[in-house]
Amino acid sequence: MHDYPLEQRTIGRILAEKANRIPDRTFLRFQGTDYTYAQLERLTNRYANGYTARSIGFGDHVAVMLPNCPEFFWTVWGLGKIGAVAVPLNTAAKGEMLRYFIDHSDASVLIVDDEWADRINAIADNIPKVKQIFYRGDKPVDACGLDNCAVPIHKLEDLPVADESAPPVDKVKHDDVHLIMYTSGTTGPSKGVLCPHSQGHAVGRALAIDYGYTQDDVLYTCLPLFHGNAIWYTCYAALWADAAIALSPRFSASRFWDEIRSSEATQFNTLGAMTNIIWKLPPGPQDRDHKLRLCMTVPVPKEIYGEMQERYGITLTSVYAMTENFAMTRFRPDDPAEKAGSAGRPGSDCALRIVDDEQNDLPAGEVGEIWMRALESGSMMLGYYKMPAETDKEFVDGWFRTGDRGYLDADGYLFFVDRKKEAIRRRGENISAYEVELILSRHPSILEVAAVPVSSELSEDDVMVYVVLKPGETLSHAEVVHFAVEHMSYFMVPRFVEFIEELPKTASSKLEKYKLKKDAELRRAELWDREKAGISVSR
Structure with missing residues (x-):
């Protein structure tokens, strides 16, 4: 793994370095087409310069409502190269929720796919801060379904320039905001997490090291790219390992194993019910007909831990993580089987405490709220956007209150119990x-x-x-x-x-x-x- 000091952990610097060092290695595999690291550099530059030509610049907020597709990378990382802030939107959002995300984030630009143009059109009168819209789809602008939007509308494919030269890398710093990612509210509205450039790289670096990802790996994801699991725990992990990403539009139980085989994936992530759905597929002789070696399950399924590994010939890993921070604990490939069901142990980048309602530390085995402290710079959020009181509330003397409950066993393994928050x-x-x-x-x-x-x-x-x-x-x-x-x-x-x-x-x-x-x-x-x-x- 090629390492980078903290000051170099911006998307512009890292993509440029990789394009120079491993230009011909595959970065992305999507629906039968491969893209190299050199192409990744050129296309993100083209998008960055195209957005600049449309008067988008450093610090501008751009709401991005795109499916799993190559243009998601070209857009989000292209915006990052010029210091613009991408706001990836949950593509299930509609109505009041969608209006809230766009308005609260102060997005002045909106990038939307054809699939959800009607949702934007329905709230056009209630998103006055949006000054221009980019539309991804085959239809011409005058027929794309955004007729209620009284702002300039551009085809995403028609960005005004094809300049593939790199924007100045020194313009963006590692602690500049790269993303605003909305996480579920509990007793209030959803909060926009201010993620610096270095945060996703902290995740990618830790996973590449602890899970042993290499340049020969292909990390598969069918989870949505607007979600932290896919963008950080697959894409940034692959980026740091000089590996490839196999991207699927969405999870399909009927297509899952065919996509794993055709993409030659060596690793994939699952969330929640997805693990059980895969496990309950009819067993057959094809269960080991693949190149997989690792699967990150969140949570790791204690009840079927051994059986799933034996059936599919893979090793299960896991993490405990939040949008606000990083993989606070990691269940690693060499952790003992008797610790299955845990989320692993913290590494050198994180300290954990379990506290009661009076903020007293609890001994091993006792359930309380999980508090964490980042031990490496640049791995945490910068705060919640326009919510200083909520930001301050989450920190006590430098410790972040996760709002989750769990316990640490005598060996320091974390066992998640439930959510303290609503x-x-x-x-x-x-x-x-x-x-x-x-x-x-x-x-x-x-x-x-x-x-x-x-x-x-x-x-x-x-x-x-x-x-x-x-x-x-x-x-x-x-x-x-x-x-x-x-x-x-x-x-x-x-x-x-x-x-x-x-x-x-x-x-x-x-x-x-x-x-x-x-x-x-x-x-x-x-x-x-x-x-x-x-x-x-x-x-």
Whole structure:
């Protein structure tokens, strides 16, 4: 692995160095086409200079709503080369959530794929800070579905210049903001995490070292590039190992193993239910017909740890990480099997504490909140965008409060237990209960809403809402779901809906969600279930 000092950890410097040292090595493999490191350098330069010609410069915020495709790299890393700040948007966002991301981030430019142009068009009157839009798709601009947008619209393919010379690398520093990545809120709106250039490189460096990635590896991902797992834990890890990325548009159980074989992947990552879905595929003689050697599962599945490794001939690894920081712990290939189920141990880049509600340290084996401190510069966020109070709240004397609960065993291995904060985890996505409640409360017939997690058959959670109607109003379970479909990301849409006369509260009017969670689990089979009702929710 070629190492870089902290001051060199900007996307412009590292891509230039690789194009000079390993120009002909494959960087990206996508739908039958390979791109080399030299092409990566030239194309990101072309996009960087093209955006500059459209008056995008250092410090400008650019919202990016693109699928898994090569243009995602050319755009996000091209913007990074000129010091512009990319805001990768969750492509499931729509309605109020989408408006919030664009408006709160102060994006003056929007880059959107044809697939989601209608969502932008629907909120065009409510995103006044956007001054120009780039459109990716085959349709001409006047037919691309953005007719409500009263700003200049450009075809992404028609960037005004084809200059492939490198922008000045000294213009951007390692601690300049590269990305604003939105993470689920808990008791408030989603927070924009200010990620410096060096943060993703800290992740890539640690994984390349601890997992032994080399130039001969092909790291496969079908997870969305707007998500930290794909962009940092696959793409930056490959970048640091001088390795290749095999990119798939999205996860498909039926295509998964064919893509693994055709791309000659040697490593892939899974999140949550994806692990169980792969495990439950029918076994067959082709299970070991691949070049895989490693799989990072989050979390590592203790129950099938040995069986999965034996069936597929792979070694399982894992991490404990957040958008705000990096891989705080790493379950490494040589860690003992009896530690399966843990997230591994911290390396030399991180210190951990487990504390009680009074902020006292707890001994090994006792469950408390996980606190962390970065021991290497440049590996943490710079704060939450336009949320100084929330940023300050998360730090205590230099320790970052994760809001998660867990314990350290006697050997220093971290075992995650649950979330202290009000977040629901579904299919690899953190869902803010607050935001589900806020959106549904806008329905004219709804007085109050409480969202809680219910255990899913596929591991992790499903979303349930308890709904209190305004006096004299009526609403069906299906109508609640249809309203949710219109106004929130597909993965946030409640599966279970229950009407209730009043929500349980303390004498001081604090909602007692633990009572609702207990009720939901006890009566799960009796609850109204949109899946049983035949209501499907598409992306």
